[in-house]
Every structure is written in structure tokens, then in C-alpha cells.
Amino acid sequence: MNATITLPDFETMYQAIVDRDAAMEGLFVVAVKTTGIFCRPGCKAKTPKRENVEFFATADEASAGGYRPCKRCRPTEPAGSVPAWLTKLIEALEADPSRRWTNADLTTMGLSPIRVRRWFQMHYRMTFHAYLRTRRIGLAVDMLQTGQDVTSVAWDSGYESLSGFRDSLRKWTGQTPTSIKQGEPILVDRLLTPLGPMLAAGSDAGLCLLEFADRKMLPKQFERISKLFAQPILPGTHPVLTLAAEQIQQYFDGTRAEFTLPLRLDGTSFQETVWNNLLEIPYGQTSSYKQLAQQVGKPNASRAIGRTNGDNRLAIVVPCHRVVRSDGHLCGYAGGLWRKKWLLEHERKAKQTQLPL
Template identity: 40%
Template sequence: MLFDLPDHDTLYRALIDRDDRYEGRAFVCVATTGVFCRLTCPARKPLAGNCSFHATIGECIEAGFRPCKRCHPLQPAAAADPVIAALLAALDERPERRWSEGDVARLGFDLSTVRRSFKRHFGMTFIEMARQRRLREGFETLALGGSVIAAQQEAGFESASAFRAAFARLIGRAPGELTGRGLLLADWIATPIGDMLSLSSASQLHLLEFIDRRALPTELGKLAALAKGEIGIGSYAPTEQIRAELGRFFAGKSAEFATPLALHGSAFTRAVWAELRQIPPGETRSYGEIARRIGQPAAVRAVARANGANQLALIIPCHRVIGADGALTGYGGGLWRKQKLLDIEQQFARAAPAA
């Protein structure tokens, strides 16, 4: 878990001091560069608000960060396991390659051994690592103003249609629909529990969702219709504000979100969302309780539908709603994320009396 580590301030001081006591036990992810490092990295130190800390390399990669080219955080695992060393070298040599298990086998490696080794050291398979690296490179090329063709080449796809399909599966929209400037801008936000997509106008945040949420393509389609197709890639002020607030949340510093929001829903749905925002971090409510609190005790199913229609994850905390029997219920980001968020928020609940 994220908070098995020392607190954020302790780890940030260790980063500033290049304290080798945390070597192999903690890694820093830097939001402004998209890379993760050892705490002993010689590179220029980032601001504390741009840092999040994780106990494993796998958590850093799953959160969408790339290994630093100065401190090489993957090196210890490579040195300890020749299989990992060889495959990481092959990935560095051909990052654009569409790696498959057949490729790994042709290099003379046993597939089950490779899976176990990568899972043990990184929490993901070699194929998953390679795929995420390629698609992230493609997104960043588009975000920097590159063409779809350049992004396709950067991501290592020979076929334009294959790149469009993979990109659409990842964020719900084809790359050609997310280029240039627009009324709404989409941006990629890495978090310790997975990458998120934000969509904001110049004044409000319209969407914040985990990239693997199944409803994301539908949500983006509705917003695209409202914006008359004018969706681009980039960052407006609300996206930068929520990025900073998420950083403080996952650093254990604050569970407050003040980013201005655009709420796309009926009056009833907005009433449910407003009630969700009244649930303190570390506490939960049932659907029935929410229905009673908004004065419509018979509308339990409608409350559940409004909960599921939320497209501002974490900010409107639908993860704090559980079944009447206390069991976790459906969550668009996955029940494992719901449990992690509730676990993380226990820290804020414990700190509340002292505050």
C-alpha cells in the first residue's frame, strides 16, 4: 500500500539529501517530467508538490511513469536477474517494437520464467510494460503538437489503423479527434492507482476518469457533442489545478478539491452528487442513506444510477458509497481501486480530530 512508506515530507527530504537508506525501498514519480527515479538520483530536484512516492517499480510504471535515464531505477533488478537484464536491453534498443510472447520465445527465453520474473520485480509482465511505454510515447507526441503520423511512429505502430484502434481503446477517442486546440482539452494525469484522463475548458473541469473505465468512450462522446467536436489535446488551468490537488491527495496532505467543476446532469443527479461531496474522507454511506438525505427515501435505484453517472472520479466521491450490508458495490474504476481509495482516506480520517 502507498502509505506503508514513510510520510511524504520524510521521503522528500530523503530525495533532497540523496539518502541511500531508501535504495530499492522507495521511488519518486515526478509529475512534470513523467519519469520515476531512485531517491539518490543526481538530477535536479523537483518541487515537493510534483512528487509522489511508491514502494515498487511496478506501481510507478502502472501509474504511467517512465524510468529515469540518469539514475536507471530498473538496473538493480536487471543486475539480479539476467533474464530481466536482457529483455530490458532489448526493449531499450527497440522501444517502438510491438513485442509479443513469440518475440520473447524467439530470443530463447522461457515464457513462464519471464512472466514470473517481471511480475516479481515490477508487478507487470514484460509485454504489458512494452505496450504501455509505446502508447504513452504516442500520447505525449500528440500533446507536444506532433502529428498523428508522428505519434504512430513514436508508438511503434506500422499500421495507422492499428494505432488508432489501440489509442481509442486506451482513452476512448481516436487520435485524429484529439489534436489541435479546442473548447475542451484532454490531458493525461498519472496517479499511484492508474492513469486518468482529464477534460477541461478554460474555466471548468468537465471530466476526470481512469483510462480503463469502460464508460469513458461514452462519456467523451457526450462531451464531444456538447463541444461540437472541438476537443483537443493539452491543458487548461482547471487541469493543472486538479493535477496539483491529486498530487496532494496521494501524498497524504489534503483530501480537499477546489477545482471548479462543470456538472452535466439533471437536477436530481446534481443533488446526489452534492450529497456525495458531503461525505467526509474515511466515511461511507449506503444508497439508502443518500436517498434519505436528499429527501427522496424511495429513490434508492435512482441514486445508484446517479452515482454511476458520475464522470468526476475522486472529486465527486462515489467510491464512498457502499451496499446496505457494508459490502463494496460496483465502481467504474474497479473494486480494487475503490478499496484502495477507502484505505487511503482512512489516513485523513485519523488526522481529522487532531486537525
């Protein structure tokens, strides 16, 4: 089945740059004839006149057309990259994750606490100070699981009292130091893609979440997996997250058609059946909700198939974006319909020109 792929018309794209609509990120870039510069749809620069713009599907096409990338919105870099003004702070956080930062510290570095707060809320779904607290807890969990005693862990991870450490640990993980030693947290990290940052979560048992960071249902998904697996969720790194980042990058480079990641597809029997059938849809092809319903033995369950697609926690890897209407038209995608269009077009082009499939 061939899906109907249509890019926005000129008026839609122009209105997007007027509105600075970052939701259109990845679908096109806008080039300004009078300046020779091209930008993202959400760039904060002055809106150019209608007659002075032209649109390209990718930054590479704009560059080939003789345009230079905007230094303000940096359209050639992955969306969600750490901006230059924040780099020094991020480096300091990585160098000493146990440090307690204050707004005065940020001001001393020449940073606006409000601006920092907004960036962390946008990219991590939490404030800067909440991020610091979860990082300290993540550091403490790592040390507890290596066998260190509770008192040493409390001091080394930046806590001023043992009781404060125990209370904080219980608040953020729902567990005591003793139970933490016996269990395993789910770790979550950001990875960058041409369609915006994604959040990946996993543990030794496998990858359990991969979602675009701006998805409205993301907090609910985190709540679900925390209850489903009875494990705390903390910022951190893990080999499965590193592997996921590598394979997602290869997918977007057009050099990977299949993923070889350990997955946690836990759900109801019906959900697991649907998700496993999604994994069988070939790269560069599509299936319909009706076809999936027939494949799972529920020919009248097209609506249930749609809901289960929406509950998919592993975007791209479990390719719910390859499901379309019976007439071939696109509909419904939790990450945004524009992303669904982009992914299908990307796979179609890669299959034709790059991947030896």
C-alpha cells in the same frame, strides 16, 4: 459507517497473475522468491509457480521485503506511463504537433505501426493517426481563438488545402472556423495515478470529467458532455487540467483530503442534488444509498441514487466511491470494485497516519 474492506485471497490473486489481469492493477503486487523481483498483476513475464510467490499491497512493501522492481512492467511507476520504446516518438510529437506521420515514418524510427496503434487505442481510446488529426485540430483551434486568420491557421497546423482544413474542422468539432473563434472547446488530457491512467476534461468554466481511462462507459460520457455543453472535445492542456493533476497527485500521496477545483456538475435537478450530497461525505468515511436517499428527500429512491452515482462524471473528486450498502459491504463502482476498495482503504490509512484532519 465503516465499510468492509477485504483484499483478494491468495487463490484469487494467483489466478489474476496467471490470467495477467491488468484490472487488478493497484490492488497488489506479486513477488517471486526465486528471482527476488516483484511485478504488477498484468506483467507479461513467465508465470511463477504457486509456491514461489508472495503478495504485497504496495510496491513500497515489496521493496521493504527485499524485492527489486521488474524492469519489464515497472511496478514502481504510475500505470500508463509512456514506455521507453515510445518515448522518442512522444517527444517528436510534442516538438512538432502539426507534422503528418506515416507508418513508414514509424518503421524508420524502429517502431512497429501495429504496436503504436495498440498503445494509443489503449491509452487514448483512438488510433495513432486519429490522435494526430485531433492534435492538429486542437492546435488550429488555439490559433483561431488568438485571432489568426483562417488561411494562416490551415497552413500552420499542417493542412494542405483550405477546404480540407474546413472539412476536418467541421468533422471533428461540428463547427466552422468563424464559430470556433467565438466559442471554447473542452480540452482533454491524461494524468497518471497508482490505479491507472485517468482522462480529465475541462475548460475555463471548470472540470467536467475525470474518469479512469479503461472505463467502458467513457465514450458515452464524452458523447454526453459534448451534447450537454455544446462544445467540441479536443486533446490539449488547460490550467484547470494542470490543477486537477496536481490535486489528484496530492490525494494519492495522502496529503490532500478536499479538492478545490471549479466543477461543472450540470445534470438534472435530482442528479445535481445527489452529486452535491456526495461532496458532503467526509474523507475517510462512508454513507449508504439509503442514507443519501433520505438526505435528498427521496427515502425510497435508493436505486435512483445508485444510477446517479453511476452517472457521476468526476471520479474521486465527487466521491461516489464512499457510498456502500446499508450493511457496510461494498457494491458497484464504475471504475471497478477493486478500485473502490483501494480508495477507501487509502483514505482510512491516510486519515489515521498522515492527514491532520
